[in-house]
């Protein structure tokens with residue numbers, strides 16, 4: 001039987017990155033638009049641009065640096081994808097899953113996935129940080145498709161990491177909203193009719209990423225949790241308000257300091273929890 005780890009494995013990338021000194025940290029981050037600023041607030045131990053990593057795939061979206069980083073914050077080390085691979089850029093879900101598999105083979109056991117998102121819940125505001133309590137995978141496909149051992153696996157966010165995340169945020173005085181993330185394929189923003197559907201389905205925020213990484217992590221036995229930053233109200237939630245990628249980048253840029261504070265606290269807490 002094919003298992004998810006074997007299905008998604010990229011041995012060439014793992015041996016290359018091991019030689020480059022990226023092996024070791026147990027906490028991993030997938031940093032979406034803007035969230036990559038966290039890396040810049042820490043000490044970089046080793047880094048490798050995606051285009052040098054065999055079979056990894058390049059990130060082409062403005063706002064995404066596109067490198068794998070081993071970094072240190074205080075006494076705690078982490079491994080981060082600074083810039084993610086998006087399905088809407090043309091990367092198959094298997095490649096997005098393979099990147100998570102590379103993190104796992106380099107030692108990551110707890111994965112923190114981050115993204116920008118539009119708010120569908122009218123009670124949210126631009127700049128809110130949302131702990132993803134659960135998600136709806138509206139990409140309607142799985143990076144683990146084809147892995148026989150993945151039938152029936154549970155890939156919801158880890159209850160232990162959800163609790164640790166709440167405690168880490170609270171200890172730093174960071175307010176977190178909590179909600180359900182709806183992951184769509186993109187690349188277009190949703191229409192107001194689609195946004196109404198997302199709300200009816202139970203979504204609070206919508207993004208074009210994150211579910212694939214959570215599913216891949218769960219399928220390979222990692223614990224995972226995700227955070228979304230509200231960069232805009234989704235179309236139709238506030239009548240007459242449009243959304244564009246430049247605005248999303250602008251909001252993310254203003255959030256730099258809060259991303260670093262949150263992820264620094266999360267790293268310390270996850271490392272300290274063991």
Ligand code: HPA
Pocket residue numbers: 116117118119189190206207208231232233234235243248
């Ligand atoms: N929809 C989907 N993805 C997004 C949005 C949105 O409104 N904002 C940021 N990422």
